[in-house]
Amino acid sequence: MPELEKLHQAVIDGDWKGAAAATQAAIAEGQAALAIVTGCLVPAMDEVGRRFECEEYFVPEMLLSARAMKASMEILRPLLAATGAQPTGRVVIGTVKGDLHDIGKNLVASMLEGGGFEVTDLGSDVRPEQFIAAAREKNADIIALSALLTVTMPSMKKTIDALRDSGLPVKVIIGGAPVTRQYAEQIGADGYGETANSAVALARQLMKKAS
Amino acid sequence: MRTALDHREPDRIPLDFGSTAVTGIHASCVAGLRDYFGLAAGPVKVHEPYQMLGLVEDDLRAAMGIDVTGVFPRKTMFGNSSAEWKEWNFRGLDVLVPADFQTRTEPNGDILTFPEGDETAAPSARLPVGSAFFDTIVRQPEVDDEKLDPADNLEEFSPISEEDLNHIERSVRTVAARAYGVAASFGGTAFGDIALVPAPFLKNPKGIRDITEWYISTRSRRGYIHSIFERQCEIGIQNLARIHARIGDAVDCVFLCGTDFGTQTSAFCSVATFRELWFPYYKRVNNWVHANTGWKCFKHSCGSVERFFESFIEAGFDIINPVQCSAAGMEPGELKRKYGSRLVFWGGGVDTQKTLPFGTPQQVREEVLRRCEIFAPGGGFVFNSIHNLQAGTPVENIVAMLDAVHQFNGVAHA
Numbered sequence: 001m002p003e004l005e006k007l008h009q010a011v012i013d014g015d016w017k018g019a020a021a022a023t024q025a026a027i028a029e030g031q032a033a034l035a036i037v038t039g040c041l042v043p044a045m046d047e048v049g050r051r052f053e054c055e056e057y058f059v060p061e062m063l064l065s066a067r068a069m070k071a072s073m074e075i076l077r078p079l080l081a082a083t084g085a086q087p088t089g090r091v092v093i094g095t096v097k098g099d100l101h102d103i104g105k106n107l108v109a110s111m112l113e114g115g116g117f118e119v120t121d122l123g124s125d126v127r128p129e130q131f132i133a134a135a136r137e138k139n140a141d142i143i144a145l146s147a148l149l150t151v152t153m154p155s156m157k158k159t160i161d162a163l164r165d166s167g168l169p170v171k172v173i174i175g176g177a178p179v180t181r182q183y184a185e186q187i188g189a190d191g192y193g194e195t196a197n198s199a200v201a202l203a204r205q206l207m208k209k210a211s
Numbered sequence: 212m213r214t215a216l217d218h219r220e221p222d223r224i225p226l227d228f229g230s231t232a233v234t235g236i237h238a239s240c241v242a243g244l245r246d247y248f249g250l251a252a253g254p255v256k257v258h259e260p261y262q263m264l265g266l267v268e269d270d271l272r273a274a275m276g277i278d279v280t281g282v283f284p285r286k287t288m289f290g291n292s293s294a295e296w297k298e299w300n301f302r303g304l305d306v307l308v309p310a311d312f313q314t315r316t317e318p319n320g321d322i323l324t325f326p327e328g329d330e331t332a333a334p335s336a337r338l339p340v341g342s343a344f345f346d347t348i349v350r351q352p353e354v355d356d357e358k359l360d361p362a363d364n365l366e367e368f369s370p371i372s373e374e375d376l377n378h379i380e381r382s383v384r385t386v387a388a389r390a391y392g393v394a395a396s397f398g399g400t401a402f403g404d405i406a407l408v409p410a411p412f413l414k415n416p417k418g419i420r421d422i423t424e425w426y427i428s429t430r431s432r433r434g435y436i437h438s439i440f441e442r443q444c445e446i447g448i449q450n451l452a453r454i455h456a457r458i459g460d461a462v463d464c465v466f467l468c469g470t471d472f473g474t475q476t477s478a479f480c481s482v483a484t485f486r487e488l489w490f491p492y493y494k495r496v497n498n499w500v501h502a503n504t505g506w507k508c509f510k511h512s513c514g515s516v517e518r519f520f521e522s523f524i525e526a527g528f529d530i531i532n533p534v535q536c537s538a539a540g541m542e543p544g545e546l547k548r549k550y551g552s553r554l555v556f557w558g559g560g561v562d563t564q565k566t567l568p569f570g571t572p573q574q575v576r577e578e579v580l581r582r583c584e585i586f587a588p589g590g591g592f593v594f595n596s597i598h599n600l601q602a603g604t605p606v607e608n609i610v611a612m613l614d615a616v617h618q619f620n621g622v623a624h625a
Binding site for chain 1: 321337339340341342343344346422423426427429431474476477478479481484563565568601603
């Protein structure tokens with residue numbers, strides 16, 4: 001099986017060791033890093049997302065595939081940087097202040113990275129000013145906010161208010177168990193993602209609108 | 212309550228708040244309710260500091276019109292076992308906590324706590340500024356698959372101690388003297404409850420303790436997980452037998468497992484995976500309970516879990532909680548129609564993600580009355596909100612909820 005096919009399958013199967021080995025082999029074959037990402041990793045993670053949407057895959061399978069994709073990206077990232085390749089978009093992501101829950105946020109980050117975005121993950125319990133500083137530093141197109149608790153949802157609004165005050169031309173997308181589309185509209189977010197997969201579609205849509 | 216659990220329509224819907232760690236009330240709301248009802252002032256007892264759950268004492272139980280009380284394990288989620296209380300100020304709220312609950316405030320204002328109150332151990336949970344709940348700190352050394360030993364994940368599952376048995380017996384005696392239904396939580400039979408996996412009660416947890424690693428392991432290390440569940444199941448049943456020998460049928464139901472299988476929009480695994488990895492152990496535990504006791508088996512799982520209901524029933528669960536009607540595929544009328552004669556819905560009374568914390572009292576009232584109309588006919592319903600009453604919930608909304616239930620029941624309450 002050609003190495004790119006092996007890599008594609010390894011990501012879908014959540015085989016991170018296989019993904020790393022196939023990535024190395026594809027590079028040795030002379031495949032360009034950007035071509036590996038756009039021609040293999042992005043479609044593989046799209047397929048993982050599709051399987052998640054149709055409930056063939058669940059959280060454990062998504063986490064395994066994300067791990068495999070990351071193993072490949074670890075190898076490819078320095079090569080991408082060296083070529084100056086541009087990502088689909090730049091996203092700064094984090095769970096908002098007061099909230100330590102990160103499984104959902106991590107899945108979204110992985111799906112975005114697998115979707116060709118450059119993702120800066122600030123972790124959990126992130127203050128508004130940290131989002132702003134990172135967005136400025138990374139020249140972010142999108143900030144993605146997550147919250148699991150009803151008591152920390154107001155931190156989303158505070159973050160968006162602070163961002164708007166800062167004047168940064170960045171789009172904000174939000175998600176998390178108690179969060180709704182209505183809440184997103186109410187606090188001035190640019191989009192709401194119900195699932196990790198829909199967050200990718202949303203981010204792509206926002207990038208298209210911006211271009 | 213017993214009538215409702217037996218799927219016969221009682222004279223009124225039984226009401227639970229505070230009988231388990233998933234049907235409780237945040238300490239700040241307990242304080243607000245005590246104030247509203249004009250009960251004796253003084254600090255609220257936080258009996259479960261992990262979720263900052265306030266103890267519902269007899270006076271508040273009576274004021275709220277609650278029909279159920281709880282029996283809790285001797286130790287908290289942080290391994291605190293002291294029967295004594297001490298004062299603690301929780302961000303402006305005076306509370307009482309177990310005397311061996313220890314905290315340290317970080318320079319940024321975050322609060323750390325320690326397993327068994329041992330400050331020489333690594334902290335096992337953090338309460339960040341802006342939150343009202345602790346969350347576990349994962350203490351996971353890098354997993355070496357060659358060295359993984361299921362025994363490492365079994366440290367917390369051991370034959371029940373005499374001290375624990377005495378505690379349970381004392382607690383049951385105390386509550387049995389009252390005219391309430393009793394829900395008991397003994398611990399030890401939660402298979403892979405993600406809140407327990409990081410073991411915030413252990414000083415040096417070994418094995419797989421990281422949440423992501425655990426979820427991944429349910430797929431990639433299934434043999435390892437089976438080995439843990441197999442042994443845990445044996446120990447759990449032996450412990451239930453020893454507990455039953457002490458207390459008999461003095462409790463109505465037993466909270467057996469809080470493992471969540473649902474997310475807001477989907478599930479954590481397929482039905483096929485559930486049946487392969489969890490079902491056999493649930494069935495063994497529930498079969499033992501039904502064959503040897505008069506207890507009803509209580510299962511908690513948040514999220515979109517309708518797909519598992521046939522399996523829950525076949526595994527022997529009698530009660531499902533919290534009936535998260537806001538999750539995908541959890542439409543209350545449909546649940547009642549399909550499963551109402553076979554599963555007791557303990558929860559589902561009102562949404563705690565939107566309506567109760569953010570709605571108006573009128574919206575709360577309308578939702579509660581609608582849910583009561585759906586779930587009450589034919590019994591099989593214990594009123595509870597969908598999970599614990601969360602911090603920040605307006606007291607007037609909680610009161611609107613209680614008033615609506617009592618109105619439906621035709622009972623006047625102060």
